[in-house]
Amino acid sequence: MSGELMVQDHPLDGLLRADRLPHIWCPGCGLGSIMSCLTSAITESGTDLNQHAIVSGIGCTGRVAGYLKLDSFHTTHGRAIPFAIGLKLAKPELVVTVFSGDGDLFSIGGNHFLHAARRNIDINVICVNNFNYGMTGGQCGPTTPTGARTTTTPFGNSEPAFNLPHLAASLGAVYVARWTSLHVRQVHHSMLNAIRKPGFTFIEVISPCPVGFGKSNEIGEGLDEMRMYRTNSVVDPDADLANAGIDMQRDSPIVLGDFVDIERPVFAPSGVDRG
Amino acid sequence: MVTAEAEPRVLTGQHFMNGDIAFAEGALAAGCTFFAGYPITPSTEVAERLSRRLPKLGGVYVQMEDELASIAAVLGGSWSGAKAMTATSGPGFTLMMENFGLGVMTETPCVIIDVQRGGPSTGLPTLVSQADVMQAKWGSHGDYEPIAFAPASPQEMFDLAISAFNAAERFRMPVFVMADELVGHMTERVTIPSEDRVSIVNRKRVPAGSEDRLFYAADEDLVPPMPIAGEGHAFHVTGLTHDERGYPAGDPLVHDRLVRRLTHKVQIHEKELTQVEELMTEDAEVVVVAYGAMSRSARQAVMVARERGIKAGMFRPITLWPFPFRKLRGLANQVNRFVVAEMNLGQIAREVERHLRRPATWVTHAGGKMIPPEEVLLALQETAR
Numbered sequence: 001m002s003g004e005l006m007v008q009d010h011p012l013d014g015l016l017r018a019d020r021l022p023h024i025w026c027p028g029c030g031l032g033s034i035m036s037c038l039t040s041a042i043t044e045s046g047t048d049l050n051q052h053a054i055v056s057g058i059g060c061t062g063r064v065a066g067y068l069k070l071d072s073f074h075t076t077h078g079r080a081i082p083f084a085i086g087l088k089l090a091k092p093e094l095v096v097t098v099f100s101g102d103g104d105l106f107s108i109g110g111n112h113f114l115h116a117a118r119r120n121i122d123i124n125v126i127c128v129n130n131f132n133y134g135m136t137g138g139q140c141g142p143t144t145p146t147g148a149r150t151t152t153t154p155f156g157n158s159e160p161a162f163n164l165p166h167l168a169a170s171l172g173a174v175y176v177a178r179w180t181s182l183h184v185r186q187v188h189h190s191m192l193n194a195i196r197k198p199g200f201t202f203i204e205v206i207s208p209c210p211v212g213f214g215k216s217n218e219i220g221e222g223l224d225e226m227r228m229y230r231t232n233s234v235v236d237p238d239a240d241l242a243n244a245g246i247d248m249q250r251d252s253p254i255v256l257g258d259f260v261d262i263e264r265p266v267f268a269p270s271g272v273d274r275g
Numbered sequence: 276m277v278t279a280e281a282e283p284r285v286l287t288g289q290h291f292m293n294g295d296i297a298f299a300e301g302a303l304a305a306g307c308t309f310f311a312g313y314p315i316t317p318s319t320e321v322a323e324r325l326s327r328r329l330p331k332l333g334g335v336y337v338q339m340e341d342e343l344a345s346i347a348a349v350l351g352g353s354w355s356g357a358k359a360m361t362a363t364s365g366p367g368f369t370l371m372m373e374n375f376g377l378g379v380m381t382e383t384p385c386v387i388i389d390v391q392r393g394g395p396s397t398g399l400p401t402l403v404s405q406a407d408v409m410q411a412k413w414g415s416h417g418d419y420e421p422i423a424f425a426p427a428s429p430q431e432m433f434d435l436a437i438s439a440f441n442a443a444e445r446f447r448m449p450v451f452v453m454a455d456e457l458v459g460h461m462t463e464r465v466t467i468p469s470e471d472r473v474s475i476v477n478r479k480r481v482p483a484g485s486e487d488r489l490f491y492a493a494d495e496d497l498v499p500p501m502p503i504a505g506e507g508h509a510f511h512v513t514g515l516t517h518d519e520r521g522y523p524a525g526d527p528l529v530h531d532r533l534v535r536r537l538t539h540k541v542q543i544h545e546k547e548l549t550q551v552e553e554l555m556t557e558d559a560e561v562v563v564v565a566y567g568a569m570s571r572s573a574r575q576a577v578m579v580a581r582e583r584g585i586k587a588g589m590f591r592p593i594t595l596w597p598f599p600f601r602k603l604r605g606l607a608n609q610v611n612r613f614v615v616a617e618m619n620l621g622q623i624a625r626e627v628e629r630h631l632r633r634p635a636t637w638v639t640h641a642g643g644k645m646i647p648p649e650e651v652l653l654a655l656q657e658t659a660r
Contacts, residue, residue: 017511017522019520019522020522049509050505050506050507050509051505053504053505055351065511065513066511066513066522066523069509070509071354071502071504071505071508071509071510072509072510072511072512073351073354073511073512073513074511074512074513074514074515074523075347075350075374075377075514076347076373076374076376076377076514078343079343079344079347079373079374079377081344082311082339082340082343082344082345082347082348082351083347083348083350083351084351085311085337085339085344085347085348085351086309086311086347086348086349086350086351086352086353086354086355086359087351087352087354087355087504088351088355089309089335089337089348089352089355090308090309090335090351090352090353090355090356090357090359091355091356091357091504091505093505094355094504094505111340111341111344112340112343112344112347114340115339115340115344269330269335269336269337270326270330270336271329271330271331271336
């Protein structure tokens, strides 16, 4: 490539570590769009960029922290939430967002999610759900739908999967939403809500993973997987979350929406005035 | 809600307190403002004390869901600028090995006290041992060079809490205090100096507004200045092998350079870090190496041996890691008979033999009780013969 290539600045360049691009994500992956939604939501929120901290665990989504030009922490597998809690409690003026994957947050890190939501700690958790362990090559995880094939469930997954919005809501998360990576406007809007909402917020974003999940299940390219999720999804903010589990075996749709927006006392360490 | 009553951070004066409480007070004197932990015998009194004291001093006390979360929150708190710590015992110490490694790799100052009890596994929850000292050295995966102190009294619990925080801040890493149940639960006189007599080290920080982007470029002392969250640096921190920008780098050369620096920064400061006590070693013909609570029994044995005409002495590592091998080798120039007494099955004994390149007499017990002075005395008598 010669020096004649014309490069225009992208409006969100200021929030990306341009010196780390290109990213490592596969073609067809939804992570880039979801990360863009966060950068645009942060920008629109008008909050001081210096006060934002991004914390990730391990996995494909765990790499998000490394691409955002904010104070960013790529921690250990499953421990993004407690690390984020430490950051937040020691410096309450920070806006702390955990951006991690389904395996990281709900398998190895599941217990931390439960307790952070129960306490209503003022952090935002964004979970990119691709139904498998992508970075290690497409193994089964706690969100893999029953019957789905992965490299470790060659005969189909025999386990039931987590219903993440239902779980988060049952624990008392004050804001709960689910979208797919195609719903960029809705994801952006939910992230904006989460940034502005005091307390523990949770957003699940379903993302295609053509290499890790699509291939084993003969879904096709990333675009085909995206099309499948779009065709099979329905926006229903009033849905009964108990029935919002994702079961690709049957014809039940993937339920999307802003499901929960409630008020609950926000966690404050003992002795600190909540006023 | 706690009302703001005047309570001093440093409780200057004479006290009669147990080791765990003395440690909590030492941490406060050192400037600790953040505690995250999970209750576990026999360390719980540290947490209980700080749960009462920290809120009144404007600090943060939080009880997490387990030890994995506790140490993760401590690391997060440190990146927000707090002097942060946790307190645990064997089973929790094992869980903390994961994020201890993250703390080493990301160069995060914090303090972890392990009030040791009998293991493996749940072992002897309420009874003493010293069997985690090699876990401190090797318990997390990968190469690292830990810093660990071994207090032998409530007074040293106070003093070494300050040493531990200072070392953590100075070298930007998690620092261990390898206490034991006896020292933790022993009540003795503790003298707390006035605030201005407490020497405090604070981490080197990247100044706010700095344009420097090489957050992992070390100074001559091999320690890089630390940026703090929320000050506009937009820095990146990762447990992956990283270059001087803090960016992931899957390169063997970068990895070797980084891990060597992380170990060298401790090794080159071995002299500054190692504290030892030598008791009657000037003319000694036989020396017992003992540390922590066990040194109290060994001290008694040395006294009785002297009364019986045996020229005995004691070498007490106060810093366990880095092991004070130079000081031990110096002593070995004049003494060639060594006994090692410890409440495990020979962990520091092997380290002593490795550095002396000769066998020592081992006085060991798996834990649950202090090895009585009589047993150490017998070993001194037989080794001196």
